[in-house]
Amino acid sequence: MANIPAELKYIASHEWIRDEGNDVVTIGVTDFAQEQLGDVVFVELPEVGAQIAKDDAIAVVESVKAASDIYAPVTGEVIEVNEALADEPEKVNEAPYGEAWFFKVKLSDTAELDALLTADQYEAECD
Numbered sequence: 001m002a003n004i005p006a007e008l009k010y011i012a013s014h015e016w017i018r019d020e021g022n023d024v025v026t027i028g029v030t031d032f033a034q035e036q037l038g039d040v041v042f043v044e045l046p047e048v049g050a051q052i053a054k055d056d057a058i059a060v061v062e063s064v065k066a067a068s069d070i071y072a073p074v075t076g077e078v079i080e081v082n083e084a085l086a087d088e089p090e091k092v093n094e095a096p097y098g099e100a101w102f103f104k105v106k107l108s109d110t111a112e113l114d115a116l117l118t119a120d121q122y123e124a125e126c127d
Helices: 031-037 110-115 119-126
Strands: 009-011 015-021 024-029 040-044 057-063 067-071 076-081 103-107
Touching: 009 119, 024 031, 031 057, 103 110
Parallel strands: none
Antiparallel strands: 009 015, 015 024, 024 103, 040 057, 057 067, 076 103
């Protein structure tokens, strides 16, 4: 079974969300997602300053198998991106919840966090 940390929130398209406080969240892809993708060879991230809307396709992960869109779990402004993934996309396979975070967003509406899946709900989506 894939690793699904209980302290994170999730969306059904396999992104995780960590609430950092001060209306900021960190977003990445789940362990389940990286397993399905296979070896990640390229990550395209949004620009810092980009305004994103919940459910928009805002990034791309390419693996040896396929290219997959990454969806915004929340609405807000991208305030930081993980530049290291440009040189080391394989980190997505090695540490999906750690070094391989994708970007940070300043939330427009913190109530959107309430609609995200818990670890148990996400696990049920993966079964």
